[in-house]
Amino acid sequence: MRVPKPMSTPPLPSTTSNVPLMDRWFDDFAVGEVFEFGDYVVGADEIVEFARRYDPQPFHLDEQAARASHFGGLVASGWMTCAVLMRLLCDHFIPRASSMGSPGVDEVRWLEPVRPGDQLRVRTEVLECRASRSKPDRGVLQCRHQLLNQHGRVVASIVGMGMYRRRPG
């Protein structure tokens, strides 16, 4: 049996910077840094509510119908899983002052079902830091964000691009 990692641990110490994640500018990140953060428990009501509005497939909508499906029980919409990941990024990773949004993400993968009661956290690795040539006030950060459950298994993964302002002055 795999021993789950403790939840709600503070971000791992940065390999290059002591600046807290939420106070960072583009210049504070370095390739290879890894952070873990967040603690989100998925509710059955939340799964059904999201599905009714955005993804009304039987295995997201109704426990009984889901039991008859190849999932064998209620599972969250993959888009809800991405939304939960975004919430954890907002709460723990994306700096308010320097973030300028995202042009997109790549390699969205739904690897394991997310079920009611699952306790999720994020592991983020910085893949690339690319200062803009045309706009000297900003840069693009490429990160792999993995969502892990209480068993330490990666349930979803995305490679995100984020635009960040450079440290002023």
Next chain:
Amino acid sequence: MRVPKPMSTPPLPSTTSNVPLMDRWFDDFAVGEVFEFGDYVVGADEIVEFARRYDPQPFHLDEQAARASHFGGLVASGWMTCAVLMRLLCDHFIPRASSMGSPGVDEVRWLEPVRPGDQLRVRTEVLECRASRSKPDRGVLQCRHQLLNQHGRVVASIVGMGMYRRRPG
């Protein structure tokens, strides 16, 4: 000025099959087919509600804060935009009997802001139909799904993979 295409038109006739989209099996799709469908009006309340739960950044949360941001007004979370796209796929594209879910999507791009009142529809192009070698009962469809607004502009785009059952018998 670009003339918007009419909304709520029925799916374009398939180039290879007369089977309605929602009744299809893997075998009914062909590379190069293009479909347009859906009609979804985005509400300001919906934008704020989604943001409070999943993406609490100022330009998604509050009209006044959004006006002060580089967006100049309230805009939908990119993940909400993906969720709206999923809703239109569920209502018009994903066959209930043959769909087996999705392992993931690539090239998620948020190209233009989505604002309150925007009227969205989907344009889908079939990029690849790959029958499974190991599991003869299914295949993977790769499609580019674009979300267009009332001005005919592509506001978001994803390349999705979908697993579909082959026609029985």
